[in-house]
Amino acid sequence: MSHFQPVALEHASRLINHGPTVLVTSRSRDGTRRNIMAAAWSMPVEFTPPRIAIVIDKKTFTRELLKDSGSFGICIPGAALANLTYSVGSSTGFEDDKFARLGIKAVAGPVLGVPLLEAGCSAWLECRWIPEAHTEEAYDTCFGEVVAAAADERIFVRGRWSFRDDNRALQTLHHLGAGNFVCGGEVIHARAPG
Ligand SMILES: Cc1cc2nc3c(=O)[nH]c(=O)nc-3n(C[C@H](O)[C@H](O)[C@H](O)COP(=O)(O)O)c2cc1C
Numbered sequence: 771m772s773h774f775q776p777v778a779l780e781h782a783s784r785l786i787n788h789g790p791t792v793l794v795t796s797r798s799r800d801g802t803r804r805n806i807m808a809a810a811w812s813m814p815v816e817f818t819p820p821r822i823a824i825v826i827d828k829k830t831f832t833r834e835l836l837k838d839s840g841s842f843g844i845c846i847p848g849a850a851l852a853n854l855t856y857s858v859g860s861s862t863g864f865e866d867d868k869f870a871r872l873g874i875k876a877v878a879g880p881v882l883g884v885p886l887l888e889a890g891c892s893a894w895l896e897c898r899w900i901p902e903a904h905t906e907e908a909y910d911t912c913f914g915e916v917v918a919a920a921a922d923e924r925i926f927v928r929g930r931w932s933f934r935d936d937n938r939a940l941q942t943l944h945h946l947g948a949g950n951f952v953c954g955g956e957v958i959h960a961r962a963p964g
Contacts, residue, residue, distance in 0.1 A: 783814035808859025
């Protein structure tokens with residue numbers, strides 16, 4: 771049973787606001803090829819419509835599929851997917867189908883049909899790629915408009931993250947380098963200003 775619930779687009783930026791390592795999913799326009807890679811560098815850049823920036827190396831297979839289909843997904847892995855995250859970030863879809871090799875199950879995004887992970891993930895964002903000719907030539911940064919988002923109700927509650935002892939396996943991963951991640955930690959509730 772899926773615990774995923776839709777997230778209002780005005781709250782989508784909150785899903786990556788704290789800098790989690792994410793999984794970038796993609797497929798070819800004709801649906802015959804699909805891929806998944808890890809990305810530590812992503813951030814929200816606009817509220818309405820919700821837009822995000824993500825660094826996707828020009829040399830990756832992901833970049834090829836993204837340009838072919840005009841879409842991509844951002845899935846936010848929980849701590850339990852640390853090995854999978856490192857694995858998909860250390861191999862290329864030019865060589866094989868990582869979904870098949872690693873037994874990764876995906877659901878189709880509701881708007882663009884992008885493959886999205888739910889099992890072991892806390893959230894996903896389905897994105898339409900925003901072509902930016904100059905940026906693409908000069909940089910590895912890509913932009914996307916979020917067209918749908920959903921999150922696991924056990925950790926994203928009423929539009930906010932809720933990190934607790936009982937949901938540690940779903941808490942987000944933050945890459946320290948070389949396959950080492952830091953996860954969760956003490957939540958500090960700042961006093962209301964004023
Ligand atoms: C934890 C982790 C974070 C990564 N972050 C990024 C990133 O932000 N941007 C990027 O272009 N590559 C990043 N990589 C590397 C890609 O995931 C890697 O090049 C991958 O093999 C590309 O796969 P593909 O060719 O199948 O698209 C990261 C790798 C790991 C393990």
